[in-house]
Amino acid sequence: MTLDAVEPLAIDPLLDDPGTRIIVCCGSGGVGKTTTAAALGVRAAERGRKVVVLTIDPARRLAQSMGIDSLDNTPRRVKDVQGEGELHAMMLDMKRTFDEIVEAHADPARAKAILTNPFYQSLSAGFAGTQEYMAMEKLGQLRARDEWDLIVVDTPPSRSALDFLDAPKRLGSFLDGTFIKLLMAPAKMGGRAGMKFLNVGMSMMTGTLGKLLGGPFLHDVQTFVAAMDTMFGGFRTRADATYRLLQAPGTAFLVVAAPERDALREAAYFVERLAADDMPLAGLVLNRVHGSAAARLSAERALSGAEHLAEQDATEGRVENLDDRRIVDQEAGKAGNRDPGDSSPDADPSQDHSQDRLAYDTHGHREDPEDEDPEDGATPARSMAVDPADGSVQSSVDGSVDRLTAALLRLHAERMQVIARERRTRDRFTALHPEVAVTEVAALPGDVHDLAGLRAIGDRLAAGGSPAGVA
Secondary structure, three states: OOOHHHOOOOOOHHHHHHOOOOEEEOOOOOHHHHHHHHHHHHHHOOOOOEEEEOOOOOOOOHHHOOOOOOOOOOOOEEEOOOOOOEEEEEOOHHHHHHHHHHHHHHHHHHHHHHHHHHHHHHHHHHHOHHHHHHHHHHHHHHHOOOOEEEEEEOEEEEEEOOOHHHHHHHHHHHOOOHHHHHHHHHHOOOOHHHHOOOOHHHHHHHHHHHHOOHHHHHHHHHHHHHOOOOOOOHHHHHHHHHHHHOOOEEEEEEEOOOOOOOHHHHHHHHHHHHHHHHOOEEEEEEEEEEOOOOOOOHHHHHHHHHHHHHHHHOOOOOOOHHOOOOOOOOOOOOOOOOOOOHHHOOOOOOOOOOOOOOOOOOOOEEOOOHOOOOOOOOOOOOEEEEOOOOOOOOEEOHHHHHHHHHHHHHHHHHHHHHHHHHHHHHHHHHOOOOOOEEEEOOOOOOOOOHHHHHHHHHHHHOOOOOOOOOO
16 A cells, blocks of 8 residues: 555644644654654644653753753753744653652651662662653653643653553552562561561571572662552552553554664554554654655666666776877876877877867867966866867766766665665555554754754654655
């Protein structure tokens, strides 16, 4: 199925709809999610919305492109946004978000005990799934404040796009799971009494875990669990609430992918997962699509032309391989500097053939050697081959032009092959998911590093369709 048969993704109506409160940009790593999220935020703000963009990208490209020195866990206003809207941006601080949860749901003494616990510090800084969970947590906090009428979320650069949906549940299951409950048992049973009640089984378990994990680490985990006892249920509750928020009608998912097999395969998995979980999919953003303004020249014809020029260059006589009839001015415009031995062996030495050996400029006009001063920095005329019989002139640069033309034809052929490969990959996706609306964004020659670049991306997102040569 070609792109013409697929419903185009209408970006501007999505951004203008006041019912759209959350846009989640998801996809595998390295496909341009951060740039897409930022471009959507800029476009929505300049169309009158009050927007906050939440990024999880540690490369800080978003801050640089928006003219902000740095982003942190607090939304910051972006200047130089045109129109009546507002744009704020922030970058998720995973540990700080976890700290805020602890501080909000524990009394000061218990919060201090948790925040200084070594196991908590490791968990909040890099436990598997923590970043995804905290992204969901921060999304819930922003939505609850109701300060912005549109939140654009750049999901974490996960190994798999599905981690964003799965990791919060995994972390919630860990914090509410059997292992944690088992570690909590002694505290719930009343200290020594509890340990006495569980003396045999618990001693065996803690002894084994102590050997595997180390006694100090196990003590840190038990201390953490005891301090977090009243908060574990809240993690699962908030994760479930945010999950329901992602299923709400005001949320729209945009799957971002590059026109490459692995990225579109990941996008297909994500589309299927969103459908299975009843989450609203707005469409697919196919990013960095290549095109050509000379698409009518196929790769086959370009390669054929390049080969023809190469063969012609090899078989035709060029300046460096002229026959005996031709006379070459090796020092263009400097006929007086020739070696007398350069004259034809058949020439009569009594005759003056200097008029046959003239210097010509690049337009074929005769040049007087005495008119040019070698010390004045002027560029010498290009070497010319002159045939005394018919007066024809052939420039020595003709071969260079042909070689350059052949190289350009080969580059064009490579571009057309890339375009064809991207089209086949895209068509496989659209054949599997014809219900998914698609917009394509042409590849830019360089990175986006300012608001003007983000506006350009926004224009391409809204225009949709295919770049030149990608019909």
